[in-house]
Amino acid sequence: MATTRSMRQLARKRLDERFAALRALPPPTRAAPRGGWIRTIREALGIPRHELGRRMGVGEKRVVQLERGEAEGKLTIESLARAAEALDCELVVALLPRRPLEQTVTDRRMQLAAAWLKSRALDTMAMENQAVSLDDLPSQLVREIEQQFPDERLWDPT
Template sequence: MKPDLRHKARNRLDERLLPLKPTDRFKAPPKGWIRAVRDALGMTGVQFAKRLGVSPQSVDALEKSEATGSIKLESLRRAAEALDCTLVYALVPNNSLEGTVRDRARRIALRDLGRVAHTMKLEAQGTGDADLEARIGAYIRDALKDRDLWDQP
């Protein structure tokens, strides 16, 4: 994918995911969403088990696996359907995707330019910090590509 298309794709995803913030609104209840919805509906474990076509013991294991975070997405989807719910699954970035890429590029540029500045100081050719932002912008524009940002941790 070309850089401009990636930029547009990041912006589109950022716009779509914005309504999901702040994410703390979606923090699962202590016993999990399945149990919370089932209890709110007044549905017993035995009734839920029948709807799922499993044993009551399996319902208990299912609810515990959700509460501990080890549930499979397919199991969660089936449980949601049995509760007449829709499973909504999303990865919501802590920062905007565009901001993440911009911050990562800046960090790499500062690291790489710092190496060059150190070498130039050793050779008595140091540059001042006055044009640092311009050099960072030029380095990101001319030397860094999106795919290069994630080669290192």
């Protein structure tokens, strides 16, 4: 089943709402502790490495490797999930866009439209001292730009 533009817009809106809640958290809250989550939680609970290893079905040496791997950003999600389970934790993994998804799509569409318009009418108008900014474009032209650059083509190499 093909995803329609309105379905993608709705998906972006819902995701942007969820991301807004995560963005509202102060950056230190979103960042992993210096030694990584496994070590920090294990130590806070007072669980020795050998006990965590027993719960995970691995040796203490492997727990050291897991903690080091997490702190270095080299641990697989599968390993992190196993450690989380052994620590009675829920694993939460997220990609948090730096700005709303809808804004990213709009900006990309306008970037493509600017290049397209520049290669056509705006160049001629500028030469005639009649330059127009994208902010001044009427809503009908914005709709035409959305049709000219649908979501499916926004990320094609230019």
